[in-house]
Amino acid sequence: MPSIDLNDMAGFFAGFSAKFNAEKLAAEFPTAADKAALQEMAAKIDAAIKANQDAEKTWETLGTAKSVALRLLKLAI
């Protein structure tokens, strides 16, 4: 009888899936809930950034007002 008796590759397929299982690996990543929670917290940081930027603009305006006030005072004195 010919010796041709190709070895079964089913073992390889099963072994490969055990080594690289995309679904299993995907489950290791942060979930949508993790990301949503982070984004929810990020909204507070965004609000603080906005508040700081507003404060910066206000101080800029006040700086100008101060200069004007000082010049007026000097004139008055």
Added chain:
Amino acid sequence: MKRLLLPLLLPLLLLGGCASIPPEALSYSTALKAYHKKSSAATLLTYESSVSATKFTLENFKAVNASRSNEYVAACQEASGVFAATQGTLREVGELLELLPGSPDAKQAEIRGRVDQKLKALQDKLTAHRTEFDKASKDAQTRSASDTTGLNGKLQELEQGSLKLKALIVEGNDTTADGLARQEALLASYLNAQARMKKIFGAHLTNEASRLTQEASQLAGKVSPLLSTVDSILK
């Protein structure tokens, strides 16, 4: 002038508001760090799995290739043996047939009988081998088709899985980068607002400090002769 400035600046201070790093910044940093840690660990695991699967595939391919090459060589050697045996039988038949001319009838009948016997045995042997080789050929075709189907399935699984994992890695990186940029923006906005505020009050206070130092120096100048006088009286 100082008295006039203070009432002017006090309401401005209230209007201006203060730059701040909110308490949420710490919990946000902690959450971002945890997110990044999880995402990085998963990315690393994906990389390690990919390498492991690639190594496993190549090792398996090497083993299958070696095994099938050996099987192919063995089958060819067996076929060669069958051809050699056939050749030997045909040579024997030829030699017997050469004896036919000039042989007595009884001898010729015996020779023909032996020739028929050898040819029949050869035919049976070749039929059996042909059946076996045909079966092996069909088995190989079936196995090859099955393997190709299986490999195509794994290839598709790998492509789709890789795309999904790549998207997750990109998403993780983008989220972390976005979070870091947000922290940077928060710090920058805080420092910018602080700098603006200091520009107003800082300059004023510096001027005041300079004036006070000057006055203290003048006062010390005036007090010094007085102290000398007191000192000389005490002596």
